[in-house]
Amino acid sequence: MEEVRLFNNLSERERYENMAELYAIIVTLEHLERSYVRDWVSQTEYTPACSKLIAQYKAVLNLVSRDVPDVNRFMTQYKLSCPAAWKRLQTGVPLTVEHATLDSHEPSKSAKYVAESVQNFITLMDSLKLNRHAVDEIHPILSDLMQSLNNVSTLPAGFEGKAKLLEWLIKLNQMRASDELDADQVRQLLFDLENAHNAFYRFLSQSA
Template identity: 55%
Template sequence: MEVVKLWNDKREREMYENFAELYAIIKATEKLEKAYIRDIITPSNYETECHKLIAHFKTLSSTLKDTVPSIERFADVYKMDCPAAINRLLVSGVPATVEHRATASVTSSASAAVVAECVQNFITAMDSLKLNMVAVDQVFPLLSDLSSSLNKLSILPPDFEGKTKMKDWIGRLSKMGASDELTEQQARQLHFDLESSYNSFMAALPHAGN
């Protein structure tokens, strides 16, 4: 039997792998939306998972902007039939709970939209490192956006782990050239700091009203 190759080189293989990931994100979002509508999943769990999918989608769609200029066209070509996912990912951009101000874990002193922004900035930064986007001019804006969104939340203390760590990293990056790249060790440490700060951030939200 003749072996049929799906790609001709590493770059083409990576493109198809990204296509598969984009397909999976859209399908997963559609299933999540339906589960939420049918009360199969709690609003809290829905919101957490939806934030992750939206952030993954934003990172990946930005990476694929040249090869996939239209997500709607991509969904049409692969006959996906995922209207709820397309609306959530492209039109709304935030979970239904945030859109309808139904977040139970955030007090009136904190904007649900800012919380959503923080989560998306955390995950976008972590995803970018996984995609080997380690140049200073790629990493700096992501950390700057994250730091800015964290500082908007009055429920977080000034010495919150995420704030101090991002400030340290921004200071470190500002001393480097735009085209300089993080070493493998630096990238690994930054990802660890982001993940640790993200976990602390999520843990802080349920106690915001205390």
């Protein structure tokens, strides 16, 4: 049989290797998501592993942007059935950040998590008011805020502020790290943050 060469030079070889890396990350993340849901890996193992895969995905995406303008189409083309991984990549944060989990419910640390949540609210709002509007400046703080809120064991699962914050996390994840929010987006994010912050304080007052 005649050998089929995928590339003719180093540049073409690098392109295929980058696409292979993207393929591997998606498959690995799918297995990780399913393993966590089935309780085959712990939260302690899952969260850093998922965060690392998401970061690697974003890095390799920059390398294949010319050859893979649409990741969903790439998955279809190479017959990748990975719905859990695709959902996680669209969200841009581990499942443990998106939703509260039983592992994070430690009543003895409740005061610590409440303080972290308040601090993250203030830090993010101050950053926006200081004209720090780039995605790579906002996303980490917002992610930390979601995580700290999830760690407050007494906070209701349907807490009104978290849904809006999650929407912003997903929106930021779909932007490039160097992108900046425009004036209208900054104003809306501040509005949503202030509403969530006030709702959190109301919850704390009612729980006292």
